[in-house]
Amino acid sequence: MHVHAILAAIPLERDAATPLFRQLYLRMKEAILSGAVQPTVRLPATRELGRLLKVSRQTVLAAYEQLMAEGYLEGAVGKGTFVSASLPAAARRSAPPDAAPPLVRPLSARGEAMASAMARVRHHDGPLRTFRMSMPGLDLFPFEVWRKLEARHWRRREVPLGYGGAAGHPPLRELLCAYLKASRGVRCMPEQIVITNGSQQALYLLAQLLLAPGEGVWLESPGYQGALAPFAVAGAKICPVPVDAEGMDVAYAAARYPDARMAFATPSHQLPLGATMSLARRLELLRWAEAKRAWIVEDDYDSEYRYTGPPLASLQGLDRANCVIYVGTLSKVLFPGLRLGYVVAPPALAAPLARAKAVVDRHSPIVPQAVLADFIQEGHFARHIRRTRDAYGERRIAMLEALDSRMRGLLACGPSDAGLDLCVGLMNGLGEEEAVARASAAGVDVRSLSYYVNPAAGPDCAVPPGMLLGFSAFTPAQIRAGVRRLEQALSA
Ligand SMILES: Cc1ncc(COP(=O)(O)O)c(C=O)c1O
CATH class of the missing domain: 1.10.10.10 (Winged helix-like DNA-binding domain superfamily/Winged helix DNA-binding domain)
Structure with a gap:
């Protein structure tokens, strides 16, 4: 028809x-x-x-x-x-012919x-192939330590196994608070921390709590697609904002969507382009939010991984108006299946946020929170971050060297001083779809840059053809072999 x-x-x-x-x-x-x-x-x-x-x-x-x-x-x-x-x-x-019978009511x-809402968000499952993006190196995770800590909990049963507080396991909130103050320059008290099931749940709760249908939210475009769904479900007006070498283009957004109620950004390491938001932009964003009494959601998902200097302080640390909501995750620094994340809420928002979390699931599972608290308390967390930062630094160098020696002229590398992935531009006139299909046929996972472009975005948010390659989950030898296959696939 x-x-x-x-x-x-x-x-x-x-x-x-x-x-x-x-x-x-x-x-x-x-x-x-x-x-x-x-x-x-x-x-x-x-x-x-x-x-x-x-x-x-x-x-x-x-x-x-x-x-x-x-x-x-x-x-x-x-x-x-x-x-x-x-x-x-x-x-x-x-x-399909044997499809389940339809719902009795829609x-x-x-x-x-x-x-x-998550139809657009693609998860790679199946066997891990080079260069699956945003994956931590599970070969480096101390599973045996984790297993012992967990076994100790089951043996001693010291954590209450009834219902707990909605904001999370108190010792974990205290330890995360100390960690964030020391390593991320976050200004907080333990009472401001709410533990969530990954940052995804944090974004869902924040969108539900803070945005009425039709209210605008700035989203980086290209940007994180996982963030789009919670805002779309809340009925928010999606306001795509272009990104350049200094991060989200705040002046563009302020001129085009002055009355938006929220900005969602990845200032430490923009996904997918890799830019770090400049200090001038951070101050401009804070000034706009303060003047408009708008919220800023800072998604600080992989900021532990910075290779050319110490991690940068958070945007939240610069906020004097209590408008920044800091969202963190254990998905990159530990592993995504753990499903633990956290919010550092401005003081008056912490209690409503915890109460909203209780509506959804009462609280996050207690034993993984308690194991994580011990993992931090006993120094394993800091050690794991140091170890992975060193290893990913080597993996990053292996990636840059292999690309430089085999693919100069084919690919142009974007910023590579932070994160788990590298953004590359396609230089040989190959379209993104063709490049991704060829790479995939050669056993290599890459993701096209256009995947990250917000569907509502206009020409201002256009990106040149490119791809995102993850390096953190692979040894230097695997990276070199992957680059070899990628080169054969793209130059064929
Ligand atoms: C920008 C960004 N934020 C957050 C996350 C993590 O989400 P979650 O904590 O729900 O696993 C990711 C994972 O890919 C990401 O790319």
Whole structure:
């Protein structure tokens, strides 16, 4: 059936409590996910679809904008709107013949938004291949130490095994507080720390607590796709902000979205371009937030790993207006499956945040928190950071040298002074999709830069063709072998 006919047949309930734009958005999303409307198909202009459905153009525009923000549609003013070509196949559910019977009632609007919000976020699973990005080197993790600490807990059973406080295991909050003060320049008291299940849960709770539907949030573009989902689910207006060598372009954002209520940024190490936010930009961002009484969410996910000097102090440490919310994770410094992260909340936000966390899951599991507390207390954490920083430093050098000797002219390296990944530009005219497909066929995992571009972003946020390569999880020998394969794949 032609796309016009499919969309024109969308039933809209004019007396329902759900606004028309929301009904349209949900039905269109269903049509895309079910495969009824295929990737790359051009959609009718907003005015035309409004006429077909007998709704205002504004209604159609609002539905298109939401679908764009979530990555289902792409396009630009004047150029038309298309179903996203990069929607992962896994996100589309073309019903197999023996599919489960349909739900007795459709999901709620909120349920639909939640169930589809992570469709754009790709996780690599399966065997670890060079150069899977953002993965810590598990070969360096002291599993035996962790096992002994955990066994000791089960033997002694000193931690309460009933319900605990929603903000987390108190000794862990104290130890993290001391660590963050000493190593990240964070200004905090243990009462400000709320332990979460990874930074993902922190972002979800913060979006729910602090943003009303329609309120704007600045997001770096290209930027972290995991952050988009919680803000989209909260119904926030996604405001994509370009990034340059100094980090998020604050002047651009302040001029274009002056009334946004929140900025989400990765100042220590921008994902994916690798820039560190300059001091001038940090001060500019803080000035804007202070003047507008807006929030800044600082995602400090991998700042322990800086190779050309000591780790940089956090943005939170410069904040005098209590507008910065610092979010950290153990996913990079230990491992992602641990699912532990934390928020350093401004003092008055800590209690509401903990109470919101209790609504979701009461609190994070106690034993892993207690094991982590011992791991920190007994010096293993600091040792592991030192050890991995040294090892990743060597892996980074191996990567830079191998790329320089084999792929000069093919790839241009971006900043490499921090983090677990290296951003490279494609220099030989190969398109990103082609490069990623060739690398994958040669057994090498790379991720295209365009994956990180916010679907709602316009030409101001365009990035040249490039890829992200992770080096931290691989030995120098594996890195050299991976670069060899990558070179053969891309120069073939
Ligand atoms: C920018 C950024 N923030 C945070 C995380 C970690 O998220 P979580 O703590 O939910 O594992 C990642 C992981 O890839 C990331 O790239």
